[in-house]
Amino acid sequence: MNPLLEREKGLLELERRIEDLRSANEGQRIDMSAEIASLESKYRQLLAEVFGSLSPWEKVHMARHPRRPTTLGYIAGLDAFDELHGDRMFRDDPAIVGGFARLGGHSIVAIGQQRGRDMKENLARNFGMSTPEGYRKGERLALLAQRFNLPLVTFVDTKGADPGILSEEHAQSEAIAASLEVFAALRVPTLCVVIGEGGSGGALALAIADRVLMLEHSVYSVASPEGCAAILWGDASKADEAAAHLKLTASDLRGFGIVDEVIPEPLGGAHRDAAATVTRVLDRIGAVLDLLESFSLPDLLNARYEKYRRLGSWRDSLATDGAP
Amino acid sequence: MNPLLEREKGLLELERRIEDLRSANEGQRIDMSAEIASLESKYRQLLAEVFGSLSPWEKVHMARHPRRPTTLGYIAGLDAFDELHGDRMFRDDPAIVGGFARLGGHSIVAIGQQRGRDMKENLARNFGMSTPEGYRKGERLALLAQRFNLPLVTFVDTKGADPGILSEEHAQSEAIAASLEVFAALRVPTLCVVIGEGGSGGALALAIADRVLMLEHSVYSVASPEGCAAILWGDASKADEAAAHLKLTASDLRGFGIVDEVIPEPLGGAHRDAAATVTRVLDRIGAVLDLLESFSLPDLLNARYEKYRRLGSWRDSLATDGAP
Amino acid sequence: MPMADWLRGGRNREKVRDDAAQWVKCPSCGEVLYRPDLSANLDVCVRCSHHFRMHAHDRILSLIDGDFEEIARGILPADPLSWTDKKSYPQKLAADAAKSGMDEAVLCGFGSIGGYELALGVMDFHFRGGTMGSVVGERLTRLIEAATERGLPCAIFTASGGARMEEGMLALMQMAKTTAAVVRLKASGQPFLTVLTDPTTGGVSASFAFQADVILAERNAMIGFAGRRVIEQTIRQRLPDRFQTAEFLLERGHIDGVVDRPNLKPTLERLLGYARAGMQRRKRAELSA
Amino acid sequence: MPMADWLRGGRNREKVRDDAAQWVKCPSCGEVLYRPDLSANLDVCVRCSHHFRMHAHDRILSLIDGDFEEIARGILPADPLSWTDKKSYPQKLAADAAKSGMDEAVLCGFGSIGGYELALGVMDFHFRGGTMGSVVGERLTRLIEAATERGLPCAIFTASGGARMEEGMLALMQMAKTTAAVVRLKASGQPFLTVLTDPTTGGVSASFAFQADVILAERNAMIGFAGRRVIEQTIRQRLPDRFQTAEFLLERGHIDGVVDRPNLKPTLERLLGYARAGMQRRKRAELSA
Numbered sequence A, B: 001m002n003p004l005l006e007r008e009k010g011l012l013e014l015e016r017r018i019e020d021l022r023s024a025n026e027g028q029r030i031d032m033s034a035e036i037a038s039l040e041s042k043y044r045q046l047l048a049e050v051f052g053s054l055s056p057w058e059k060v061h062m063a064r065h066p067r068r069p070t071t072l073g074y075i076a077g078l079d080a081f082d083e084l085h086g087d088r089m090f091r092d093d094p095a096i097v098g099g100f101a102r103l104g105g106h107s108i109v110a111i112g113q114q115r116g117r118d119m120k121e122n123l124a125r126n127f128g129m130s131t132p133e134g135y136r137k138g139e140r141l142a143l144l145a146q147r148f149n150l151p152l153v154t155f156v157d158t159k160g161a162d163p164g165i166l167s168e169e170h171a172q173s174e175a176i177a178a179s180l181e182v183f184a185a186l187r188v189p190t191l192c193v194v195i196g197e198g199g200s201g202g203a204l205a206l207a208i209a210d211r212v213l214m215l216e217h218s219v220y221s222v223a224s225p226e227g228c229a230a231i232l233w234g235d236a237s238k239a240d241e242a243a244a245h246l247k248l249t250a251s252d253l254r255g256f257g258i259v260d261e262v263i264p265e266p267l268g269g270a271h272r273d274a275a276a277t278v279t280r281v282l283d284r285i286g287a288v289l290d291l292l293e294s295f296s297l298p299d300l301l302n303a304r305y306e307k308y309r310r311l312g313s314w315r316d317s318l319a320t321d322g323a324p
Numbered sequence C, D: 001m002p003m004a005d006w007l008r009g010g011r012n013r014e015k016v017r018d019d020a021a022q023w024v025k026c027p028s029c030g031e032v033l034y035r036p037d038l039s040a041n042l043d044v045c046v047r048c049s050h051h052f053r054m055h056a057h058d059r060i061l062s063l064i065d066g067d068f069e070e071i072a073r074g075i076l077p078a079d080p081l082s083w084t085d086k087k088s089y090p091q092k093l094a095a096d097a098a099k100s101g102m103d104e105a106v107l108c109g110f111g112s113i114g115g116y117e118l119a120l121g122v123m124d125f126h127f128r129g130g131t132m133g134s135v136v137g138e139r140l141t142r143l144i145e146a147a148t149e150r151g152l153p154c155a156i157f158t159a160s161g162g163a164r165m166e167e168g169m170l171a172l173m174q175m176a177k178t179t180a181a182v183v184r185l186k187a188s189g190q191p192f193l194t195v196l197t198d199p200t201t202g203g204v205s206a207s208f209a210f211q212a213d214v215i216l217a218e219r220n221a222m223i224g225f226a227g228r229r230v231i232e233q234t235i236r237q238r239l240p241d242r243f244q245t246a247e248f249l250l251e252r253g254h255i256d257g258v259v260d261r262p263n264l265k266p267t268l269e270r271l272l273g274y275a276r277a278g279m280q281r282r283k284r285a286e287l288s289a
């Protein structure tokens, strides 16, 4: 159970009462505007209390919120979408959705990780954890973008790679490694938006891009906080502590140069105004595509190389004597 | 049961008697040289009778002869061989064998279809019928030849594609189609030798090459004679008739321009002197590689294109008025 | 040539139409359909949406905006193997020509779909089961080469029982020949699309059909390399009905999508729109370089 | 630097050796082995051929003909996340340095194997479980870039528990950084080889380890993306012993071959020989063009 749902209960109760008062007020002789305004003020106060400042662990829950817009939500907001399927060999992985699309003046290829919006869909889509077939589908569609000479836009929203027997048997490592190679070398502009949870190598497989955008309350991490806590301390219940250590928030990652732009969310999170969030994200994608289209391909590829080349933090103990 | 084995029985009997006489003759006072010479003459006569002129259907059996040298026989004759495995995704198909190799002054990549030399090996190697994973392994090794900038040599010896459920489920059509594309575009010299049975699309998947060589008694056909008879006449037992129709012998195919060179076999077939056959084939491969290395890559690719571009037989009813 | 003239052009299409029975029973739902109505509905059963196998001319008519510039129509079959079994190969060809109104198993040419010019090849199962011999290979190769030269996308509708036995290895080699042409088309940057219709098997399935950038299939089309009967004989058991259907292949990840016939033209239009957008990006980049 | 000096160079290898117990029990067959004998036998059990995890210096010594020109040795870890749990990250690093004689989990440089010059990176599980943080990524990237510049093949021996948690997302990004360098190496025409040693998992497995042209593995090495325990917890059942072994991966087609340690050097020599032959072909073509 997502703890945010519990904390949102008071807000939802207040919302309902305001709505009731409003409809009761309509066409009545006694004016209750003052009462309504008072409740609304209380509501805004509570909202700020609950969501004004989220801890990293709270952001993880925000990123996993069941009503948070998913890849299909953004795809529905595109001006056109023609879905394409399959890895051409073995399976059509429903945890990866992709196809040709239009967004304003841009024809693009869009690919995203799709988790379920309820338990039934989660089972069908393996909770958004793609199998090797999914990475190969993504890789194929990325190469199709290159064949058609169209920019590529990806949506990242996954707990990570699938920890299953079949995925290991079908060479999950190879599938992710090959996807990284394709994305790093792709000869069209590429743009990635982390819309929910960016989990480890499973996320990175779709996330090497000329520009990486990230929603304010999304998270993007080297490992899930639960996994990290289990690895380091043998205790997955210390996930909140791990979340604080991992520096997985959008603002942390903007600071490291891993994320190029943070897209603000409505107070209380993307799901509190999904339509506005989708519009805002798609607007930013359009604007960044406009920008990327102003560069030549060689400049784009060099900049992409240099961007990833720089990432990391180390000291050079021999730097003064001109060692390598 | 291969009918050639039946017909060879008399020869084998004669061979054994000559051998017996020879060893009996050694160190004996009575000289039996005359008797031996007489038997040897009779043997040569019988050999010519049995094998001097083979019908197409007999050549099919020659191509399938259980003692005929297979891919591994030729590989064993190479100066070095470092086997490589797998399609990187799903399986290492034992019906396709490949790796780096050296032949005289040439470093190459060699790939071949490997049928079994007995029933047990045939079961392990699926009678030389590769699955989609096998074509993908072949495709990967062909691309590896290109990565290493080494000529590619293939050995064709397969009844054809695997008519199994799993092979269809794993996209056999796509696997063959992709292999054709890779071989057609490969930016290194390519050479193919049809050493046994070249069966349909399964054979062609490894057989697009700058030069196609073919052993004298090998066959290479659009469909197996049994399959052709079943398709056309609903009666696989008319395979001998189909074999005659299909023009599947090396000399037929040399005539069509599909095969560039026919390599002679010992009288009685390759298996009657496997060592000499292997040496002769490897010599020819070396010589053709020498030749191919004298062309520039653009010339090679153009010639490869033009060679396949020409194949076919049609009439142009509008040719006089300059229609396309 | 104007479409109306082209449809008549020497191919006895009208005659074929006249001779044909005016009523046809749907093999899927049993409904008896009036042939002109069926044709008007793109050869799709009005009751159960069963997709009848389409004639190449009708297919082109259903897709192309205005006129169709046919190419390679002079390329006609020879008899390289002097093949004769119950009938000679030329006799078989003549019989199929009379029956189908086609002179070979493919029509190739240029036209527009929704304003987007393209090279279009359409195979026809009614001529020799859509088998690929030298003429199918040669016509398609000329089409693909012409698309490369003119800088246009290429789409091929497949329908084929595989390689044509009566041309032996020359038939098999058409897989290599068309592949070589596809490689050059792709190298030139032009998109390649295929639509697999019922049935697409054997040498066609294992060459250009599955070499396309985007592979669509018509609903319920049978698609595979090995024929259903061959597999059943090999494994000695009956295959499930869905095996090798377009829908099965979609689940298995082999193809990009399954399309109902009425949606094909709009779908192709949208794909060609994406292709055009990509070409415009390329031209802009070349201009600014 | 001469090999002997390099081996001593500031890394307390001798001290580590002195401190170590002189007897070690083989975890596979139980044989008690004298450590100098074990070292002389490439850390392979004389009785059962169990392959012990090798130290990077020993590995390099076992492969390289003469001297090893180490690069990027000045690149040392920082503490970008100011990580502290039971110990601080710098404390953990210091402890592993003392224990392993390494200052990070990889050694990179140039040398020759059987006369063939190459760029060689060797990971070491004894330092932070071979996890990849910024230093591993940076050193390997410099190695790959230098191979590209010098026109030499590159080989990397992997041994890694995955990404290093204590560097968070900066660790994950090393997968992207090394990948970008591999793309350029390959584009330059230079071959890329990897040898996967026990264990190779997580972010290393899912990046350069599986991006090589030829991928070998040491016998019985454990190789996979997800850890065995994670999978077992997820599926709530025990995995078979062979799962994720080198031999299992070979059967499954993931890798080119499984090699016993004594055969590694001759195998690499032959592979480098093929690479050299290909480069000579390229040079001949350039000369005649």
Ligand SMILES: [Zn+2]
Pocket (backbone or CB within 6 Å): C026, C027, C028, C029, C030, C031, C045, C046, C047, C048, C049, C050
């Ligand atoms: Zn019907």
Ligand SMILES: [Zn+2]
Pocket (backbone or CB within 6 Å): D026, D027, D028, D029, D030, D031, D045, D046, D047, D048, D049, D050
């Ligand atoms: Zn032991």
